[in-house]
Amino acid sequence: MGYGFGWLGTEQRSDLWAAALDELGARGASADEARQLATSVVNHVAHLLHHVPWFSVDATPREAAIDETVRFATHHVDVPSQAAQRAWGQYWHAHQNRSGTAPQARRAELDHLVDVLLPRWIRAWYTWYERR
Numbered sequence: 001m002g003y004g005f006g007w008l009g010t011e012q013r014s015d016l017w018a019a020a021l022d023e024l025g026a027r028g029a030s031a032d033e034a035r036q037l038a039t040s041v042v043n044h045v046a047h048l049l050h051h052v053p054w055f056s057v058d059a060t061p062r063e064a065a066i067d068e069t070v071r072f073a074t075h076h077v078d079v080p081s082q083a084a085q086r087a088w089g090q091y092w093h094a095h096q097n098r099s100g101t102a103p104q105a106r107r108a109e110l111d112h113l114v115d116v117l118l119p120r121w122i123r124a125w126y127t128w129y130e131r132r
Helices: 010-026 031-051 053-057 059-075 082-096 103-131
Strands: none
Touching (some): 031 059, 031 082, 082 103
């Protein structure tokens, strides 16, 4: 698709948000579903920029990663980065649904996100990158 989001500033986030909403609208998603999925896509790409160094310096795999992220989220199709997409789904779901009210429960949820789910997602993207 060629989104060109090398540094994902405010304008690029808006463009990515609009692209995801367009894709979702084309397949008949409800407004609420479209907002939720677009939020996930934008956050996924922002996390890639923040946590995966090759993403900000290597344009070809960056474009492929963005394209696959949008296609997977909007069309639920198999993509080469499917393991990373699923790992993101687990991470994002856990992040969005943190419910611990006691300090120990909140700490355990945060530890699981940071120590288990985020590293699993990063490893999946590195595996995808190395296999390209």
